[in-house]
Amino acid sequence: MSDPIFSTSDLSRKSGDIIAEALRRPVTITQRNKPRLVVMNVEDYERLRAQADPRRAYSTAEMPRDLLEETLAAMDRYIKDDEA
Structure with a gap:
């Protein structure tokens, strides 16, 4: 109905x-x-x-500072692993 x-x-x-x-x-x-x-x-x-999904999407300009730093560190580790 x-x-x-x-x-x-x-x-x-x-x-x-x-x-x-x-x-x-x-x-x-x-x-x-x-x-x-x-x-x-x-x-x-x-x-x-x-029931809502708590995940959020951000552009790097609006991303919370701690999340931005964590993301940049993860990207650096990925690049270093890829170069090795």
Whole structure:
């Protein structure tokens, strides 16, 4: 069964219905017939956050200093091993 869908204009007219439904399962909110938001109960949201991948990608310009130093040291070791 698919998630219920409401429009942004429904938010003011049917907010109680939307909240009641979102407590049971995620609700999609559309704007101009395009999905824009999902409303869900906090338990489902917290479960999703707990399952999220903690890894991050950085450019070298924004990388935390300690991670940059560790990366550069690993690259130096790799180059030295490759030259040997």
